[in-house]
Amino acid sequence: MKPNRLYADTITKRLNCPQCGYLLPLRFRWTKLVECPACKSSIFLEDEGAKVIGKASTLSPEPSLIRVHDPIIIDRTNYLPLGKIRYSYGRGFWEEWFLINQNNQEFWLSIDEGDFVLERPAKMTLPFSNIDKLTMGKSYGEYVVTEIGEGECVGFEGELPKKITINEKHRYVHLSKGGASLMTIESSKEGIEIFKGKWIDPFEIKKVNG
Amino acid sequence: MSQHYSIKCPNCAAPLNLLGGGRVESITCNYCKSLIELGKEYKVLSTFKEVEIPHSPFKIGMRGKINEIEWTIIGWILYCSLDELDDQWSEFLLFSPLYGYGWLIYESGTVSFSKRVRDFNIPKWQMRQNNSTVFYRQGDYLLQGIPYRSLIKFVQGELTWIAKQNDQIECWDYKGRKNEMLTIEKSNQEIEVYHTKRLDAREIYKSFGVASKDQVIKKESLKEQLSNERLEKRGFSFYALVFIATILLGLTIAPFKGKTILKQQINVDMTLPFKLSNEAFLQQITLRSDSNQHLNNYQISLYQNNKELLYIDRNRATLNHQKFDNTWNYRAIGANIYLKLTQGEYQLKITRVDKQITSPLTIVIKERVIKKGYIITLFVAIMLLLYYLTFKSTNRVLLATIGVLVAIIAFLNKEGDDDD
Numbered sequence: 001m002k003p004n005r006l007y008a009d010t011i012t013k014r015l016n017c018p019q020c021g022y023l024l025p026l027r028f029r030w031t032k033l034v035e036c037p038a039c040k041s042s043i044f045l046e047d048e049g050a051k052v053i054g055k056a057s058t059l060s061p062e063p064s065l066i067r068v069h070d071p072i073i074i075d076r077t078n079y080l081p082l083g084k085i086r087y088s089y090g091r092g093f094w095e096e097w098f099l100i101n102q103n104n105q106e107f108w109l110s111i112d113e114g115d116f117v118l119e120r121p122a123k124m125t126l127p128f129s130n131i132d133k134l135t136m137g138k139s140y141g142e143y144v145v146t147e148i149g150e151g152e153c154v155g156f157e158g159e160l161p162k163k164i165t166i167n168e169k170h171r172y173v174h175l176s177k178g179g180a181s182l183m184t185i186e187s188s189k190e191g192i193e194i195f196k197g198k199w200i201d202p203f204e205i206k207k208v209n210g
Numbered sequence: 211m212s213q214h215y216s217i218k219c220p221n222c223a224a225p226l227n228l229l230g231g232g233r234v235e236s237i238t239c240n241y242c243k244s245l246i247e248l249g250k251e252y253k254v255l256s257t258f259k260e261v262e263i264p265h266s267p268f269k270i271g272m273r274g275k276i277n278e279i280e281w282t283i284i285g286w287i288l289y290c291s292l293d294e295l296d297d298q299w300s301e302f303l304l305f306s307p308l309y310g311y312g313w314l315i316y317e318s319g320t321v322s323f324s325k326r327v328r329d330f331n332i333p334k335w336q337m338r339q340n341n342s343t344v345f346y347r348q349g350d351y352l353l354q355g356i357p358y359r360s361l362i363k364f365v366q367g368e369l370t371w372i373a374k375q376n377d378q379i380e381c382w383d384y385k386g387r388k389n390e391m392l393t394i395e396k397s398n399q400e401i402e403v404y405h406t407k408r409l410d411a412r413e414i415y416k417s418f419g420v421a422s423k424d425q426v427i428k429k430e431s432l433k434e435q436l437s438n439e440r441l442e443k444r445g446f447s448f449y450a451l452v453f454i455a456t457i458l459l460g461l462t463i464a465p466f467k468g469k470t471i472l473k474q475q476i477n478v479d480m481t482l483p484f485k486l487s488n489e490a491f492l493q494q495i496t497l498r499s500d501s502n503q504h505l506n507n508y509q510i511s512l513y514q515n516n517k518e519l520l521y522i523d524r525n526r527a528t529l530n531h532q533k534f535d536n537t538w539n540y541r542a543i544g545a546n547i548y549l550k551l552t553q554g555e556y557q558l559k560i561t562r563v564d565k566q567i568t569s570p571l572t573i574v575i576k577e578r579v580i581k582k583g584y585i586i587t588l589f590v591a592i593m594l595l596l597y598y599l600t601f602k603s604t605n606r607v608l609l610a611t612i613g614v615l616v617a618i619i620a621f622l623n624k625e626g627d628d629d630d
Contacts, residue, residue, distance in 0.1 A: 062307065063307040063308055064308065065308050065309075089232065090232070091232045091234070091248070092231055092232010092233065093232060112310075113231050113232060113233050113310040113311065114306065114308075114309045114310010114311055114312075115310060115328065144333075177333075178331040178332060178333040178334060179329055179330070179331040179334075180328060180329030198329070199328035199329050201327075201329070202308070202309050202310070203277075203309070
């Protein structure tokens with residue numbers, strides 16, 4: 001697929017796969033992890049270069065509204081999906097899509113059985129380091145805990161701005177303040193991350209290329 | 211998202227296909243009617259065996275398109291109203307790998323599609339549960355009747371929760387435009403909001419492959435048709451309100467700005483004759499100077515047939531030789547004087563206290579004038595009344611607050627008019 005001109009400026013790195021020499025399709029300046037499309041190696045990008053950290057776990061193809069490098073429009077804003085992480089919760093799974101907008105900002109679109117949430121990393125400090133302290137239904141300021149869940153990372157595709165570990169447990173807490181607004185606190189070995197965003201109506205997601 | 215797989219019913223060993231994605235938590239066996247929890251142990255929780263299965267055009271496993279999206283029917287719940295047990299309807303759980311879960315609702319020949327919405331402000335609704343109108347995504351929805359309780363009579367197939375016989379849900383139905391509805395459902399666990407839209411039953415039957423003999427089409431009664439027409443027309447209410455507001459604003463501002471019958475700039479003592487041909491509303495004499503000192507240097511008298519009607523300067527004002535409280539403020543550079551005069555000829559006499567000062571004074575006389583404060587108050591009052599009549603539901607505290615604010619604005623405007 002041709003690179004989308006809208007996002008052409010975001011390509012700042014030209015690196016070849018250290019395993020097979022294939023030119024890696026990097027679109028985001030701060031990418032940390034990328035899957036080589038040719039040899040399926042997982043490549044970790046460091047300041048000086050790239051190193052293979054193993055073979056990527058191939059994800060089973062599943063129907064999805066989103067595809068890597070196929071731009072979408074949500075609320076009149078264009079987003080380019082660059083990669084995804086899949087988490088399993090037993091009988092099913094959900095996916096976290098890494099997107100960038102035209103200002104090269106990082107977004108995450110969570111898709112779970114028709115429920116779509118678009119979020120951005122939030123710069124906040126929590127007064128605790130363990131999300132188990134949060135209780136379902138309890139209010140924290142203007143937010144109420146509406147969901148607590150756990151999944152296991154089963155694989156990724158494309159490029160990601162963070163390192164992930166396959167088979168690692170990933171816990172999350174959803175907090176709502178009414179309406180579409182949502183805050184998610186995620187906990188993994190790498191630490192705690194906070195995201196803020198809103199629920200998206202899947203019927204309102206449009207493809208840029210039809 | 212999930213892979214499809216099958217299990218054996220732990221009660222009767224019948225093969226059960228699971229079609230409905232990773233969130234499915236229970237399945238009711240089509241053969242022995244056992245309700246099975248899809249946890250690690252596949253426990254039988256209860257049975258729907260004694261329930262008579264009603265006839266329905268839709269069956270589990272049917273596939274069809276709704277608004278170009280393909281859905282599979284994976285579950286079926288038969289509900290009835292707790293108040294009227296004969297009033298029953300079917301809700302079929304739909305699954306799409308791309309769009310998740312939705313509901314196909316069937317009731318006596320009418321078919322609707324319903325999907326859970328996440329962006330409705332539930333805490334706000336909880337605070338104003340008695341309001342007959344709710345707003346969602348730029349639309350307004352009117353409460354239909356009173357909240358009711360629905361009861362689960364029968365379940366078949368897969369569900370995303372464990373639904374048992376006689377489980378109850380409290381429901382609020384709000385009707386919107388274009389056959390749309392917003393339903394708020396309150397169970398013991400949580401509050402969920404669903405957006406529902408009525409569909410063309412014939413199209414859905416065709417898409418889901420319902421046999422002709424099973425197709426039931428409801429004919430709308432005249433009352434229902436009229437009710438729907440009324441709701442469709444209600445769709446214009448907001449735009450009608452904006453339209454009426456614009457017209458009213460134009461009507462209130464345009465003619466009541468008054469007609470100028472005299473406009474003159476003077477810098478010497480002078481008598482200006484003028485004629486009033488229309489005595490409707492008020493007459494306005496406007497004085498404008500370039501500084502407060504210069505305005506304070508002028509004395510104004512109004513005569514009709516050589517009889518003084520009005521006298522005003524910085525220190526005092528009299529009307530028909532009767533003193534009244536206020537004149538213009540010491541710091542003002544202009545003043546508006548409102549009078550109620552009859553038709554006829556008048557003379558406005560302007561004299562200077564200090565004859566050395568020759569700075570100009572602009573005088574404008576208008577007839578048919580309404581004070582700004584009255585116009586704004588009237589306009590806002592009409593708008594509030596229209597809003598109330600349109601939506602029939604307004605927070606009384608908000609209404610009172612706006613009323614008080616309008617009164618304050620009108621009062622300040624009055625002060626401004628007097629002191630200007």
